[in-house]
Amino acid sequence: QVQLVQSGAEVKKPGSSVKVSCKASGVTFSSLGISWVRQAPGQGLEWMGGFIPVFGTAHYAQEFQGRVTITADKSTNTVHMELSSLRSEDTALYYCASTARLGIEDSWGQGTLVTVSS
Amino acid sequence: DIQMTQSPSTLAASVGDRVTITCRASQSISSWLAWYQQKPGKAPKLLIYKASTLDSGVPSRFSGSGSGTEFTLTISRLQPDDFATYYCQQSNTYSRTFGQGTKVEIK
DSSP states (O other): OOEEEEOOOEEEOTTOOEEEEEEEESSOGGGOOEEEEEEOTTOOOEEEEEEETTTTEEEEOGGGTTTEEEEEETTTTEEEEEEOSOOGGGOEEEEEEEOTTTSSOOEEOOOEEEEEOO | OOOEEEEOSEEEEOTTOOEEEEEEESSOOTTOEEEEEEOTTSOOEEEEETTTEEOTTOOTTEEEEEETTEEEEEESSOOGGGOSEEEEEEOSSSSOEEOOOEEEEEO
């Protein structure tokens, strides 16, 4: 069973960057497909991008192209999501989700709250 | 990008009611449609994938149907634990898209 543990809450200034981590267990790195989904307060789910293990690269939502970078560390079975040029609208709960079992987002991390405030 | 439109946005129902939520895709996604349930303060939970396949452990009162551009999630007899927000999601491409959500409230 895939388990995902995310890094802790962050408070950032506008214009800065944030890096959120998602450590996976119960899955091999070669199967470690991870998507990042965010949810602003009181809003719906927004897919940001995902790491595709068969390609070893990431694919990003058009809205976040150029501002988000997803990388994977084989040695620790961890996928990172870095979002740059932060603005107040980026304040949200950021989730990672595994696609290892069914090819879709079937197991989710606990979420990481990122607050952007001056 | 493929757009997903859910209706209604909010639904008020009573325990025991039959509830149906609709999701429409802006272009054909075959059967690459999933449904998630989310409760306040919790991560989404996968209910149904490939339009109609229940994930392990999901009660049989949940069912999904549809293909192409029109999909439905049905809860046959609403239970107290089912009051939550439901999202559809397309996985036809590597770029996923979620619907805007349907909140199922107590009538």
